[in-house]
Amino acid sequence: MVDIIKPQNKEDLKEAISWAASSQSILEVISGGSKRDLGRPIHSKATLDMTAFNGIIDYDPSELFFKAGAATPIVDIEKELESNNQMLAFEPINLSNLLNVKENKSTIVGSLSANLSGPRRIKAGAVRDHFLGFEGVSGRGEGFKAGGQVVKNVTGYDLCKLLCGSWGTLGVLHTVNIKVLPSPETTRTLVIYNLNEEEAIECFTLALNSPNEISGAAWLPDKLSTLSDIDYISSSGSTITAIRFEGIKQSVVSRMKDLQSRFETIGEVEELHSLNSRKFWREIRDIKFLVFQEKQMVWRLSVPPICGGKVYKQIIDGFDSSVFMDWGGALLWVRVNQYSDEEYIARKIHNIAAQAxxxxxxxxxxxxxxxxxxxxPPLNLIEHGLTDRIKKGFDPKGILNYGRMYMEL
Amino acid sequence: MQMPPAEKRIIDQRKSLISIFSKIVGSENVLADETSLRTYDSDGLTAYKQLPMLVVLPANTEEVSALMRVCSERKVKIVPRGAGTSLSGGALPLEDGVVIGTGRLNRILEIDYNNRCAVVQPGVPNLSVSQAVDTAGFFYAPDPSSQIICSVGGNVAENSGGVHCLKYGVTTNNILGVEFVTISGEVVRFGGKHFDSAGYDFLGVVTGSEGMLGLVTEVTVRLLPKPPIAKALLVGFPTNESAGHCVADIIDNGIIPAGLEMMDRAAVAAAEDYCNAGYPLDSEAVLICELDGTESEVDILIERVSDIARASKATSITISKDDEERDRFWLGRKSAFPATAKIAPDSYVMDGTIPRRKLAEVLGRIGELSSQYGLQVVNVFHAGDGNLHPLIMFDANIPGELERVEELGAKILTLCVEVGGVLTGEHGVGVEKRDLMPTMFTESDMQQQQRLKCAFDPDHLLNPGKVFPELHRCAELGQMHIHHGSEKWPDIPRF
Incomplete structure (x- = not known):
């Protein structure tokens, strides 16, 4: 039976971690728990439930920033931002569809700890780029903070970058400061039918190298496009190459026209307007096309954009899998539909990514x-040494999500 | 400025180091005579000077690696240096330290338009990157004022910004990877041409670490397609408050301009006198708002910003008719620093950031401090992101004046922290703001930062004396004091 510790304030949190350090008890740190099944399983003595640190503490739209309890649900944050026509520009991924869970329980600190960014990554940056500051407790049981509430800040080392994507292995954050941006007035998507993966990459290059401020560039193979809830996509029976435009209406229209005329010579073209456009990119963001089932695996590959088509081919040819591309080819979502040797698959996928x-x-x-x-990804000797020494500097007793990222780290 | 005491054991090795370094980089690239060393005795913060023990100029990664290995084995301190334009003393030498300059690492290695990036050596000047890709319709976004000479490697070390970072982000948002040499001479790559890291974000950590974690020998920078057009508005206001309101309203209306700069009356007068930029001299404050993108977008935004400015009681609004006029608006802003030379022989530039909503309040309090010290302060700043650059005017020949300037500067920066801002927005901590770090960070905060430093550089050989007011030994920082026998569970709710 694993104990659940639920600190109510900063002092509780410090005490809990000090206790865990002194008794060398591994803690599994959770907030919403939506990403609990990501990473390596943790053999913990207790669960540190952070849900009491919930709620927006300070939000001033004209400052483009908010401060919130780390475990504030993303849905609450988005609702509040929406009422001021603002957004989390990195489009936090909602994994509930992929993982077959009903409710979206993801929290702001969960998004930060995983650094998984949505389709707008190519234009607006990653989760890490919107993380301005935090307060938390290290594995030593000591409170510490970094960053601030302003965007322009180079005071001291950028620990926000370090903590972002560290999967809760370096510190337990209780308060975070996040940058927000105005929501675009209009969103439209240009869809080109029937392009193969390499042709899609060519279109992406053309679009992303033009000054049309593309904020999404994704490709679906025909087998996956049928799963969309949007008629224009699902009933096409074809591959989908999609390019998103956002901003002021007149500008969106003129930017889209510029590319449309060039794409019409390549293939059949369709436009998705506001509602459908928003819906489509939500489907891409939330990996709607790859629901995970037992005895399958889902992988995410980040590669140089131009390599997307080649990597797609290698995977599809290599094993029974379903794959789609986002980020103009720089991101591939892969579901291995069945396998007999998981270690072979893992090695192979790591190799394909590394070769690219x-x-x-x-x-x-x-x-x-x-x-x-x-x-x-397996660490080389230098990365291993740095990772190990950083982990020990922040969490010398190895109590915070120990083993979540790497065995014995 | 107190620096770590020079160690005789290192200075005693000077001769043998010259001969070892000469074998690595060639004797012509080891500078040891006083005249040559004099060039390197300070950076952009000229108030502090120190002759380095030696300067070495490597030409490739292997040479950097070999130099680092020698220094690490012999426990010799290293001060990395790009173009030497730091305004915070980040490249201030040490009497017993070797300056490793990146001046010969000055090649653009690859331009990869398909992946929208370029791979450059650290000594490449910032502006050269944009120039190299200009005809293909691309640019590299971070544009610090010193971009003609400042180096990309220095930009990585300082996480440099510029006037366009409101829309395009600072260095950390615009680089994809680095080749990095550790203090023991190992060569490793962080990032590449892909997005984001899967493990700890070493790239993010190295960016802005002020040369204290290792040496960068290659940088992969993101290239962005150039916006087709840019226009600027020059707007005059009757008070700082009305200008501040206008800034907030622009952003409240969902507009993120490419640049949004503010100058106070004194800065406007000095700039106008210097270069006739056409600034409205009857205004208390002037805003320059640049909008870029496609033509249809820019025209609409110009209209919207003009409406907002009128509603904020603007006394004059001029819209640039062409690039020539836009450049003239910027000329005044960009020459604000040299322009102040007429007001006083010396000036000292500060670099705090504050929440935008505190703009008018902070300007008012800077005004009070200025009269209290009898030192004129001219204000120029990146209003869009709240990054202030107050310029304190003085005469260094008056004994004791520099000390008073530093005291006033410290008060201004402390004020920035007090209102919820930070000590430095883009110039770095270096030696200049080192002793102010405790106004923003607790001992525990700083110790945690130093533990990161220890993971990279356990003997504190890289750029010691910068950023942290006190250097703790890594062995001491690594210890953990826990009270034993606390098996009795404290009163924490559990279910």
């Missing part, structure tokens, strides 16, 4: 599988 000068992370797999494979 990118990296791969396993996002979903059965518990037993996640403890036997490299979920994160």
């Amino acid at each position: 000068a990118g990296h791969a992370t396993c996002i979903a797999a059965d518990n037993s599988i996640r403890s036997s494979i490299d979920v994160f």
